[in-house]
Amino acid sequence: MARVRANPQFCSSKNEWKMKNNNERTAAVLGLGMMGATLAKLLLAAGYEVTVWNRNKDKSALLAEAGATVADSPGAAVNAGQVIVMCVHDYAAATSILSQTEQSGWKGKVLVQLTSGSPAEAEQQEQWAEALGARYLDGAIQAAPQQMGREDTPLFLSGKNAAWDQALPVLKVFAGSPEWLGIPAGLASSVDLATLSGIYGTMMGFFHGARIMEHAGFPVDKYAALLSGILGTFGEFIQLEGQLVHQNRFEKSESPMSISVDATARILRQAQESGIHDKFPRYVAGAFREAADKGLANEELAAMIKVLRG
Known part of the structure; x- marks a missing residue:
């Protein structure tokens, strides 16, 4: 992994966290789109030792300047963190990335999957993680990147209780009151699809109403x-x-x-x-x-x- 030197004062603060908390405040973020980059920034601001990875390394530059460690591979990122946060385009991309990690690197860790997908995909990924000795949480973010980190940020998680307990400190960085739905792991995806159904139905009604108004000259x-x-x-x-x-x-x-x-x-x-x-x-x-x-x-x-x- 390539470490980019950051502000000395920031590094000093990070080192203090590391000495006091060992590996408890280490996290990795896989995927640095608009949402993934925002999650990494929030973790850095909260004092976490953050390792990031993205296919396109150019997206890592600003985070490196802020104090993140840029991993050379997904496996190196997983090895560096206790809580692994993933937010990529879809589960096909997630599966491809995760296949590049070392099986032995997952034991005792928790994967927080914030990629949008289906309930079946979430439950399959939970099985994959548990087979490697890791815990798994599936999540649904129902907010824009600029709305993350607020007390009212809607963030829903599902999976086993032990995974929730292990990931909760990180989740509270992303949302003041994250909500655990329980098991199975696919519940968060079901909530995501159901709420989106309501939103898209409302928006289609709004757009049809806009056409009525245009026709009426309003x-x-x-x-x-x-x-x-x-x-x-x-x-x-x-x-x-x-x-x-x-x-x-x-x-x-x-x-x-x-x-x-x-x-x-x-x-x-x-x-x-x-x-x-x-x-x-x-x-x-x-x-x-x-x-x-x-x-x-x-x-x-x-x-x-x-x-x-x-």
Whole structure:
């Protein structure tokens, strides 16, 4: 590994941490995209001995200047840290990188995988890590790089309790209150996919609304401001409907299905009459029409889950 000399005062501080804590405050970061580089910077600022590795070494330069050690290989990075943090493009890239490490270098360490993937991929990687004597946590970051390190940064982890305990000090550097979901390891990925589903559904609705506003000659930025003002109340409604789904209670309470059947039909009709793109409202109106056809019109909106359950 190549050590780049940094500010002497910073190095002195780092050496004090190392002497007092042995290897307890050592971490490695594999992958230095925007998020990975941010995680490494946060660890350096928190006083950790940080070793970094990236395919493109040019991305390591600024971190080296800040006091990080730049590893020549993924294996050298793993050998240098007790908590190994990984954040790369996908699990195919992660698997390729991890295959370049020495099996003996993993014993007693914990791999915190913050690469986005599927629940099955997370559970397969847990098996790989445990076979080498390491612990494994899978994580979902639901924030932009500039939002990391805050008390309200959303960071969800899943895996065994021992892995959570070992990695927690590092995780608290990334988010003030990281949340452990428990086992299996794929739970964090499931939460990531579920929340993204809600976000993308909302964004597609927003963009279709923008087309309605453009057709009506209303400024889209003002429409966005109006919608954002509604979303707080809408969040409370989502929580209520979620509770009803969890309890399997579908009797009418807040919002009968019939209201949404009619409303989504109107949205579709407006799109067709005005000639704007109608794929999104056609899907949504079709789903609510299916619910009505199944006899759910006089039940609570939460009964839509029955249609999706098949």
